[in-house]
Amino acid sequence: xxxxxxxxxxxxxxxxxxxxxxxxxxxxxxxxxxxxxxxxxxxxxxxxxxxxxxxxxxxxxxxxxxxxxxxxxxxxxxxxxxxxxxxxxxxxxxxxxxxxxxxxxxxxxxxxxx
Amino acid sequence: xxxxxxxxxxxxxxxxxxxxxxxxxxxxxxxxxxxxxxxxxxxxxxxxxxxxxxxxxxxxxxxxxxxxxxxxxxxxxxxxxxxxxxxxxxxxxxxxxxxxxxxxxxxxxxx
Numbered sequence: 296x297x298x299x300x301x302x303x304x305x306x307x308x309x310x311x312x313x314x315x316x317x318x319x320x321x322x323x324x325x326x327x328x329x330x331x332x333x334x335x336x337x338x339x340x341x342x343x344x345x346x347x348x349x350x351x352x353x354x355x356x357x358x359x360x361x362x363x364x365x366x367x368x369x370x371x372x373x374x375x376x377x378x379x380x381x382x383x384x385x386x387x388x389x390x391x392x393x394x395x396x397x398x399x400x401x402x403x404x405x406x407x408x409x
Numbered sequence: 410x411x412x413x414x415x416x417x418x419x420x421x422x423x424x425x426x427x428x429x430x431x432x433x434x435x436x437x438x439x440x441x442x443x444x445x446x447x448x449x450x451x452x453x454x455x456x457x458x459x460x461x462x463x464x465x466x467x468x469x470x471x472x473x474x475x476x477x478x479x480x481x482x483x484x485x486x487x488x489x490x491x492x493x494x495x496x497x498x499x500x501x502x503x504x505x506x507x508x509x510x511x512x513x514x515x516x517x518x519x520x
Contacts, residue, residue: 353507403452
C-alpha cells in the first residue's frame, strides 16, 4: 500500500512565525504535491515537484516555498504565517508516467494561525 | 466557465439507495478521470480511476465517462452509512499535467 505521511495532524502557530510542514512517501514516487483545502474553494495546488531539488509553482504559491532535498521528502514552508493561511494542508505523491495522475494523499495537517 | 463543476450537495439518501454523483468539465483534453472519497478530517483516498471513455466497476461502485457530453458519474449501489463522506472528482491530461479537482459532493447515507 502507498503510504504518505505528514509530520503533524494539527498545528497552531502565531502570526509571523515560520512554519514547516513535512511530507514523506514510501513508494519511490517521483512526483510530490502540496495542496490546501478550504470550504467552498476545494483543493488548490500550491507547489509540486517532479524530481529532487526541482519545484514548480501551482495555482496559489504566494506566501509559500518548498524544499525537496530527498526523493521521499517534500517540505512546505510558510515564511511568515498569516491568518489567511489557516487551512487544511494536504500532501500527495504519484509516479512520473502515464499513471502520474494517480495521486495518493496523506492524512492532512490542519493548520491554525492565530 | 470553470474547468470542473461538481454539485456540492449535501446529498442525503436512505441506506440501500443507489447514489449518483456527477461532474461536468470543459477541457476536451482530459483523458484521466478519478474519484476520491474523503472522510471528515482525513485526506482524500483514491476510489476509482478511468482512462478515456467507458465504464469501470469495482464492487458496489461504477464509474462512467461520457467524453462526448463532458460528463462523468460515480454510482454507488446498496449504499451504506460507511459511504457517508465527501466525494471529489478529479481530471487530468490537459496541458498542465496536473489534476484538476471538483469541489466535492457531501454524501450522507442514513441508516
